[in-house]
Amino acid sequence: MNDILQGLSAAFRLIITFDGELAEITLRSFQVTLSAVAIGSLLGLPFGAWLAVNRFRMRRYTIAVLNALMGLPPVVVGLFVYILFSRSGPFGVLGLLFTPTVMIIAQVIIITPLIASIAHQAIRELWAEYHDLLLSLNTTKRQRIMTLIWDGRRALLTAALAGFGRAIGEVGAIMIVGGNIDHATRVLTTAIALETGKGDFALALGLGFILIGLAIVLNLAIHILSRTEQGGRW
Amino acid sequence: MRFSKIALATAFVMSASIAIAEEIKVAVTTSFHNSGLSDILLPAIAEDIGLDVQLLVVGTGQALRLGEAGDVDAILVHSRKAEDAFLEAGYGTHRREIMYNDFVLIGPNDDPAKIGSAENAASALTLISYAETPFVSRGDDSGTHKKERALWASAGLDDSTFESWYRSVGAGMGATLNTASGMNAYVMSDRASWLNFGNKGDLALLFSGDPVLFNQYAIIPVNPKLHTHVKNDLANALEEWLVSDRARVLIDGYTINGETLFTHNAVAE
Numbered sequence: 001m002n003d004i005l006q007g008l009s010a011a012f013r014l015i016i017t018f019d020g021e022l023a024e025i026t027l028r029s030f031q032v033t034l035s036a037v038a039i040g041s042l043l044g045l046p047f048g049a050w051l052a053v054n055r056f057r058m059r060r061y062t063i064a065v066l067n068a069l070m071g072l073p074p075v076v077v078g079l080f081v082y083i084l085f086s087r088s089g090p091f092g093v094l095g096l097l098f099t100p101t102v103m104i105i106a107q108v109i110i111i112t113p114l115i116a117s118i119a120h121q122a123i124r125e126l127w128a129e130y131h132d133l134l135l136s137l138n139t140t141k142r143q144r145i146m147t148l149i150w151d152g153r154r155a156l157l158t159a160a161l162a163g164f165g166r167a168i169g170e171v172g173a174i175m176i177v178g179g180n181i182d183h184a185t186r187v188l189t190t191a192i193a194l195e196t197g198k199g200d201f202a203l204a205l206g207l208g209f210i211l212i213g214l215a216i217v218l219n220l221a222i223h224i225l226s227r228t229e230q231g232g233r234w
Numbered sequence: 235m236r237f238s239k240i241a242l243a244t245a246f247v248m249s250a251s252i253a254i255a256e257e258i259k260v261a262v263t264t265s266f267h268n269s270g271l272s273d274i275l276l277p278a279i280a281e282d283i284g285l286d287v288q289l290l291v292v293g294t295g296q297a298l299r300l301g302e303a304g305d306v307d308a309i310l311v312h313s314r315k316a317e318d319a320f321l322e323a324g325y326g327t328h329r330r331e332i333m334y335n336d337f338v339l340i341g342p343n344d345d346p347a348k349i350g351s352a353e354n355a356a357s358a359l360t361l362i363s364y365a366e367t368p369f370v371s372r373g374d375d376s377g378t379h380k381k382e383r384a385l386w387a388s389a390g391l392d393d394s395t396f397e398s399w400y401r402s403v404g405a406g407m408g409a410t411l412n413t414a415s416g417m418n419a420y421v422m423s424d425r426a427s428w429l430n431f432g433n434k435g436d437l438a439l440l441f442s443g444d445p446v447l448f449n450q451y452a453i454i455p456v457n458p459k460l461h462t463h464v465k466n467d468l469a470n471a472l473e474e475w476l477v478s479d480r481a482r483v484l485i486d487g488y489t490i491n492g493e494t495l496f497t498h499n500a501v502a503e
Contacts, residue, residue, distance in 0.1 A: 086304075086305055087303050179288075198431065
């Protein structure tokens with residue numbers, strides 16, 4: 001119990017003194033995660049919508065696999081990406097290992113199935129509603145997908161935010177591919193793992209509270225900017 | 235006096251020949267990093283030879299793998315057998331001893347197995363195995379874990395036959411100490427990690443000082459013949475700095491709570 005109070009006070013101290021190192025790892029956390037969410041959404045949202053409007057033979061299996069991939073173990077993804085980008089791996093010549101770029105790649109792999117799967121669920125319901133209308137207007141498949149994405153944007157925002165939630169708190173994959181290098185690839189979650197290893201629970205918890213707080217602030221900001229979930233509106 | 239002038243001059247020449255903020259990646263063990271010594275050495279290295287040393291803090295096993303794959307420019311580890319095998323396979327150019335610290339046995343303050351008065355490390359471990367009090371092992375094939383297994387073997391015991399009092403957690407030094415603290419169990423740690431550890435709880439240092447517990451650290455630059463991209467010249471510059479008198483003063487002078495942690499024992503060529 002005492003540790004939690006010390007954690008809270010550590011968090012306050014770090015924020016009030018505007019700790020330079022904290023600012024650096026926080027910015028890197030958001031840089032990596034937001035890039036991954038942007039790329040993951042660009043891939044996952046259209047794919048989810050495409051799955052909803054198309055009927056093909058392996059559709060059921062594709063959806064089952066996609067849903068299963070939502071639970072991809074990050075540490076396995078990390079190891080897989082490490083082997084690909086290691087100097088002795090197929091993409092080793094790029095020299096990307098232990099850089100933020102490869103951390104983004106690992107996170108894209110982790111969150112894209114999640115974003116696509118939630119997008120698919122949301123679009124499927126919308127498609128049931130729009131089906132007759134869009135067919136009678138003689139729209140192309142591309143137009144249908146674009147209409148569904150635009151009209152379902154609120155639900156798709158939830159898909160992107162779920163991806164953000166999974167990526168910002170992720171530590172297993174980025175620890176392996178990023179290496180938790182001070183001033184290069186250290187982010188909030190890997191710093192928390194490091195401080196826990198040192199037995200400095202107060203600082204680790206403090207960083208944890210900051211991480212949670214920032215995630216709440218970002219989610220709120222998105223809802224306010226996109227004018228969703230406000231009173232007097234359904 | 236004359237020597238320090240020469241050292242200064244060399245340092246100056248080296249800093250002139252190496253552009254500021256060149257990066258080098260070095261895989262080091264958790265026990266080295268947890269000691270806090272890197273926070274002293276890295277700024278000094280940056281200042282003296284303009285080298286930005288990026289540390290990958292991993293277990294010895296993973297450090298060796300990173301070196302084999304050419305993902306780092308040098309490794310700084312402490313497991314003689316594994317290092318020799320690494321060199322024999324041609325992954326490294328050579329091995330240079332830098333410094334040593336020592337392992338200590340930690341346990342509950344009231345010491346139920348009475349290892350505090352043991353004659354040597356082997357008999358201390360034997361006492362723990364007789365008492366069957368909980369013992370937490372790293373279990374991650376790290377340098378520390380290999381050392382621990384060698385010590386059990388030297389006491390004539392086989393750690394794979396132990397009952398449930400022997401708890402192999404498969405984690406780094408810090409996490410293992412956290413587990414031991416939670417279970418109030420015995421554990422073997424390097425002295426540096428123990429002194430810097432913040433969650434001691436009811437644990438205390440019970441046994442140390444047996445020469446077999448000494449722990450030699452060495453640097454091995456990764457072989458540029460296998461991996462042409464590795465920065466071998468920078469790795470050699472780092473090695474030269476680590477064996478220099480400046481490093482000796484910093485390493486020998488590093489203390490926690492007044493206790494010296496590392497002893498510099500590199501030999502100048």
